[in-house]
Amino acid sequence: MITIYHNARCKKSREGLEIVKNSGKEYKIREYLKEPLSEEELAELIDKMNISPIQLVRKNEKIWKEEYKDKDLSDKxxxxVMTRNPKLIERPIVENDREAVIGRPADNIDKVL
Known part of the structure:
Protein backbone atom coordinates (compact mmCIF):
# COMPACT_ATOMS: atom_id res chain seq x y z
CA MET A 1 0.00 0.00 0.00
CA ILE A 2 1.28 3.45 -0.94
CA THR A 3 0.71 6.36 1.43
CA ILE A 4 1.02 9.97 0.32
CA TYR A 5 1.40 12.63 2.98
CA HIS A 6 -0.43 15.41 1.22
CA ASN A 7 -1.29 19.09 1.48
CA ALA A 8 -4.06 19.88 -0.99
CA ARG A 9 -3.09 23.58 -1.05
CA CYS A 10 0.40 22.79 -2.38
CA LYS A 11 0.90 22.53 -6.14
CA LYS A 12 3.84 20.09 -5.81
CA SER A 13 1.78 17.91 -3.49
CA ARG A 14 -1.13 17.86 -5.94
CA GLU A 15 1.28 16.91 -8.73
CA GLY A 16 2.64 14.11 -6.56
CA LEU A 17 -0.87 12.85 -5.87
CA GLU A 18 -1.56 12.69 -9.62
CA ILE A 19 1.55 10.56 -10.14
CA VAL A 20 0.42 8.20 -7.39
CA LYS A 21 -3.14 8.03 -8.79
CA ASN A 22 -1.86 7.36 -12.30
CA SER A 23 0.38 4.53 -11.09
CA GLY A 24 -2.64 2.27 -10.71
CA LYS A 25 -1.37 1.12 -7.33
CA GLU A 26 -3.50 1.03 -4.22
CA TYR A 27 -2.91 4.14 -2.13
CA LYS A 28 -4.21 6.19 0.73
CA ILE A 29 -3.96 9.92 1.35
CA ARG A 30 -2.99 11.36 4.69
CA GLU A 31 -3.58 15.08 4.90
CA TYR A 32 -0.94 15.65 7.53
CA LEU A 33 -2.05 19.20 8.33
CA LYS A 34 -5.49 17.85 9.33
CA GLU A 35 -4.15 14.60 10.82
CA PRO A 36 -0.69 15.46 12.17
CA LEU A 37 2.01 12.84 12.50
CA SER A 38 3.22 11.75 15.90
CA GLU A 39 6.90 12.12 16.74
CA GLU A 40 7.28 8.35 16.38
CA GLU A 41 5.60 8.32 12.94
CA LEU A 42 7.75 11.20 11.72
CA ALA A 43 10.94 9.58 13.04
CA GLU A 44 10.04 6.34 11.23
CA LEU A 45 9.42 8.24 7.97
CA ILE A 46 12.76 10.02 8.28
CA ASP A 47 14.47 6.66 8.82
CA LYS A 48 12.72 5.22 5.76
CA MET A 49 13.92 8.20 3.71
CA ASN A 50 17.45 7.75 5.04
CA ILE A 51 17.82 11.48 5.65
CA SER A 52 18.43 13.67 8.66
CA PRO A 53 15.48 15.59 10.12
CA ILE A 54 16.84 18.98 8.99
CA GLN A 55 16.55 17.78 5.36
CA LEU A 56 12.77 17.52 5.82
CA VAL A 57 12.33 21.08 7.12
CA ARG A 58 10.82 23.75 4.87
CA LYS A 59 13.33 26.47 5.72
CA ASN A 60 11.52 29.27 3.88
CA GLU A 61 8.45 29.07 6.10
CA LYS A 62 7.90 32.17 8.23
CA ILE A 63 7.68 30.21 11.48
CA TRP A 64 11.06 28.56 10.79
CA LYS A 65 12.76 31.86 10.03
CA GLU A 66 11.26 33.64 13.03
CA GLU A 67 11.47 30.95 15.71
CA TYR A 68 13.96 28.22 14.85
CA LYS A 69 16.44 29.21 12.13
CA ASP A 70 19.20 30.38 14.45
CA LYS A 71 18.77 27.66 17.07
CA ASP A 72 21.05 24.65 17.33
CA LEU A 73 18.42 21.91 17.54
CA SER A 74 19.07 18.19 17.97
CA ASP A 75 17.42 15.69 15.62
CA LYS A 76 14.88 14.84 18.32
CA VAL A 81 9.24 21.13 16.09
CA MET A 82 7.90 19.57 12.88
CA THR A 83 5.16 17.61 14.66
CA ARG A 84 4.04 20.77 16.45
CA ASN A 85 4.28 22.81 13.22
CA PRO A 86 3.42 20.41 10.38
CA LYS A 87 3.64 23.24 7.83
CA LEU A 88 7.40 22.87 8.24
CA ILE A 89 7.40 19.37 6.74
CA GLU A 90 8.46 19.12 3.08
CA ARG A 91 5.77 17.74 0.83
CA PRO A 92 4.64 15.51 -0.57
CA ILE A 93 6.09 12.44 1.08
CA VAL A 94 5.29 9.13 -0.59
CA GLU A 95 5.81 5.89 1.29
CA ASN A 96 5.58 2.19 0.61
CA ASP A 97 6.25 -0.68 3.01
CA ARG A 98 10.04 -0.42 2.69
CA GLU A 99 10.96 3.17 1.89
CA ALA A 100 9.77 6.74 1.56
CA VAL A 101 10.76 9.77 -0.52
CA ILE A 102 10.11 13.48 -0.68
CA GLY A 103 8.29 14.06 -3.98
CA ARG A 104 10.58 16.93 -5.03
CA PRO A 105 11.48 16.52 -7.80
CA ALA A 106 8.39 14.57 -8.77
CA ASP A 107 10.38 11.72 -10.37
CA ASN A 108 11.52 10.74 -6.87
CA ILE A 109 8.05 9.27 -6.43
CA ASP A 110 8.78 6.61 -9.05
CA LYS A 111 11.33 5.09 -6.65
CA VAL A 112 8.58 3.92 -4.28
CA LEU A 113 5.89 2.99 -6.80
Missing part, protein backbone atom coordinates in the same frame (compact mmCIF):
# COMPACT_ATOMS: atom_id res chain seq x y z
CA UNK A 77 14.11 18.55 18.84
CA UNK A 78 13.67 19.04 15.08
CA UNK A 79 11.19 16.18 14.97
CA UNK A 80 9.26 17.75 17.86
Missing amino acids: ELIT
